[in-house]
Amino acid sequence: xxxxxxxNEEIPTIKYEYLDHTADVQLHAWGDNLKEAFExxxxxxxxxxxxxxxxxxxxxxxxxxxxxxxMQQLMFHFLDEWLFVFCAEPFFIPRKIxxxxxxKENFKIKSKGYGxxxxxxKHPQGTEVKAITYSNMQIHxxxxxxxxxxxx
Numbered sequence: 460x461x462x463x464x465x466x467n468e469e470i471p472t473i474k475y476e477y478l479d480h481t482a483d484v485q486l487h488a489w490g491d492n493l494k495e496a497f498e499x500x501x502x503x504x505x506x507x508x509x510x511x512x513x514x515x516x517x518x519x520x521x522x523x524x525x526x527x528x529x530m531q532q533l534m535f536h537f538l539d540e541w542l543f544v545f546c547a548e549p550f551f552i553p554r555k556i557x558x559x560x561x562x563k564e565n566f567k568i569k570s571k572g573y574g575x576x577x578x579x580x581k582h583p584q585g586t587e588v589k590a591i592t593y594s595n596m597q598i599h600x601x602x603x604x605x606x607x608x609x610x611x
Contacts, residue, residue, distance in 0.1 A: 466517040466518075466520070466555075466573045468517065468555065468573065470554065470555060471495075471498075471499075471502075471555065473499075473502075474488060474489050474490055474495070474496075474499045475487060475488035475489070475499045475500060475502065475503035475506070476488075476503075477503070477507065478606075483592065483594075483608045483609055483610050483611055484507060484586070484608070484609050484611055485595070485606055485607070485608045485609075486500050486503040486504060486507075486605075486606070486607045486608075486609060487503075487604065487605070487606050488500035488502075488503050488604065488605050488607075489602070489603055489604035489605075490603050490604075491603065492603055493561075493563070493598075493600050493603050493605075494558050494561045495603070496603050496604055496605045497534065497537060497558060497561070497568070497605065498556050498557065498558055498570075500534075500538065500605050500607055501537065501538055501541050501553075501556045501570075502553075502555070502556055504538060504541070504542070504588060504607075504609060505541075505545070505552055505553060505554075506585075507585055507586055507588065507609070507611075508545065508552070508584075508585045508586065508587070508588055509552065509577070509582045509583055509584065509585045510583040510584070510585045511582070511583045512554065514581055514582050514583065515552055515553075515554040515574050515575060515582060516554070516574070516575050517554050517555060517573035517574055517575070518574075518575045519551065519573075519574065519575050519576070520571055520572065520573055521544050521551045521553065521571070521572045521574075522569070522570065522571050522572075523537075523540040523541060523544060523568075523569070523570050523572070524540070524567070524568070524569050524570075525537040525539070525540045525567070525568045525570075526565075526566055526567040526568070527566045528566060529566060530563070530566065530598045530600075531593060531596050531598060532566065533566040533567070533568060534596065534598060534605065534607065535591050535593060535596070537568050537570070538591045538607065538609075539590075539591050541553070541556070541570075541572065542588060542590075542591065544572065545577065549576045550576055550577040551572065551574060551575070551576060551577070552574050552575065552576075552577040552582065553572025553573055553574035554573060554574045554575075555572070555573045555574070556570055556571070556572045556573075557570060557571050557572075557573070558570045559571055586611045587611060588609050588610070588611055589609075589610045589611060590609070590610040591607065591609055591610075592607075592608045592609065592610055594608045595608055596608070
């Protein structure tokens, strides 16, 4: 494959889990700091969208920006921006998401995702995520963990 680039960055340790919820899925993610918890919850969302996340190679990079009026709105818009990147051509799926700017006072995030175009056949399709919800959204800054329910 001519011109393909590979990012030699280490895949981060998984710090998220899927919790049962009546009609949707609740993502629970944590980290050494709140920035990492946000990165992990976005990664969890994509891990749910493919049944074998290890098939995603880091050959391309996409960037997103999000902002809100508070931390919950920031979380919602951060995840919604990444969901949009997946749903719009070229259907990009990141294997790793890195927040490059995390402004907790003004509620702004800039991030980069390292991955590739989602291709049926190469990437086993998991469950479609229709939307991010505010339902029971929790951000525990003191514990560096977050809970988000996604509509599937």
